Amino acid sequence: MFNQTASLPLAGVRVLDISRVLAGPWCAMVLGDLGAEVIKVEHPERGDDTRDWGLRVGSTETAYFNSVNRNKRSVTLDLQKAEGQRLLRELAAKSDVVIQNFKFGGAEKLGLGYEQLKEGQEDLIYCSISGYDRTGPEAARPGYDLVIQGETGLMALNGEAGQPPLKFGVAAVDLFTGMYSAQAVLAALYERQRTGKGRHIEMALFDCGLMITSYYGLEALIKGEDPPRYGNAHPSIMPYGVFDASDGSLVIAVGNNHQFGRFCREVIERPDIVEDERFRTNIDRAANREALVPRLLQEIKARKREVLLERLERAGIPCGTVLGLHEALTSQRTQAGGLVAIQPHPEGGHMHVLAPPYRFDGERPPVRLGPPVLGEGTYDVLRSLLGVPDKDIDRLKAEGVV
Structure with a gap:
């Protein structure tokens, strides 16, 4: 069913990605780049929010969506419907890792929380990504990269002296949270080999955003005030x-x-x-x-x-x-490194996809699967993994479940 490269480190690991937008999908993509089978679950009509963000690629993808969804299959399920929830639970039972970033308590309302899914599956690794500490008073607050950049002081250290606070050019908090989440999942997978037990990993955008302040953050604590902003210069290295x-x-x-x-x-x-x-x-x-x-x-x-x-x-x-x-992406250095891959596209002929940044024994992992068209893997995954007959999938499609 899956186009796997057996030599990659995570070959044989299955990840169920029920997250949206950036931090969760980035985490799942990292695991996919390392060889995991990643099943991305999306709403049958809307799909991931980012399918409607930025420049259009084909009828269901955009550059934004494609940037965080390579090496995945797309399965559509309406998780507001009982049958969609049932199928999701069956997929989770066949998976090693589940990644979700529902609003606080949302997964539990659907019967898809950690405590609910780990019943009979004690080795499940479940990663919850939220805006704020899930054990604190702001657990229910939605988290957005721009807001977190403001609240963690990142905007205050970015930009030129005397200018207004400035956000990073990319959604840095989301990206770092996705990377930290992937690290935590890898650690849990390693531990599971020794103990046979899974983990509930809880990640917060605010926590990860604060970590990005790094040496600036420690200098602010030492001085008791904000450090100056230096724009493109460095606070302590000259020139x-x-x-x-x-x-x-x-x-x-x-x-x-x-x-x-x-x-x-x-x-x-x-x-x-x-x-x-x-x-x-x-x-x-x-x-x-x-x-x-x-x-x-x-x-x-x-x-x-x-x-x-x-x-x-x-x-x-x-x-x-x-x-x-554009100059950097098309440079000889980028081309020689194989950092931009061209993948076939069922509608547009081809599309550009950034390649994984890793090398193992001198070889860069391939982009095994291009970012998926919405629902392209629904029939294949449900049929091959869960044994659902085509006629039942047709019925589910007619009922709007898939």
């Missing part, structure tokens, strides 16, 4: 950011004091700067930022980008050009 040469922009990331010495002597030919006591260490340079930055900007602006890049590379200092998104 580190986007700079304008005479003919274009480039990224320079001087990572330590030895590199700074080479930068001054070999790249901008100003040994006097590194010999200045105010600029000897990263801590010194950060403290004397206002005196240092104008000098660096002047020297970089006086030189052509290619000259700077050649000198930086020769000196072993991290650097690069600033590309547009």
Whole structure:
């Protein structure tokens, strides 16, 4: 039934993805990339919300949907109907992992909560993703990436000094939550091999969003106030950011004091700067930022980008050009790495899909299944996995269950 690659780490693991939008589907996609069989359950008419977000691909997909749903099959079930719930429970009984992000208490109302599904299936791994701590007073609050970015202080650290709070360009909290959730599922699968028992994993967008604040968060606690915002610059590493040469922009990331010495002597030919006591260490340079930055900007602006890049590379200092998104996706580096796959599409002929970022023994896992057309796997999965005859599936379809 499934197009599996037996050599992938999660081959033989079945995941039932009853989540929507981004964090849950991202978690399930990661597991699918690693070899798991992923069955994505969607509403028969609407499908996942993201099938209606962004640029259209065919009649039921969009670029947004496709970005988080490769390596999955789509099965449609109306979980508001008793037969839909029954079929879901039967699918769960055949699965190793269930991922859901219903509103708090919603899965339980449908008879699909952890305590309900684990009866007779003590080895079930069940991942619940919500906006806030499910044990706290805000458990019932819906969670949205934009709101969480505001509430966790992420907007306050993003952007340029003196400008309004700024969100990340992508839904960073959702994506990190999906990755953290996948990590937790992998840990539970590993533990299950030893104990034979499953786990109920509970993930909250707020918790994961707060983790993203990382060193900025710890600095805020040490100082007792918000750290300054530096835009493309770094709070404690100098010089580190986007700079304008005479003919274009480039990224320079001087990572330590030895590199700074080479930068001054070999790249901008100003040994006097590194010999200045105010600029000897990263801590010194950060403290004397206002005196240092104008000098660096002047020297970089006086030189052509290619000259700077050649000198930086020769000196072993991290650097690069600033590309547009389309330029980056179509670059020789991206193509050589096989990071963009072209998959067949039943309506549009073909579609672009980002490839998994992993390599195992030198090989990148293939995109085994392109993002699915709504309900493409319903007959196949119900027939092969649950033994439901075609005539019964036809009846269920006529009744709006599938």
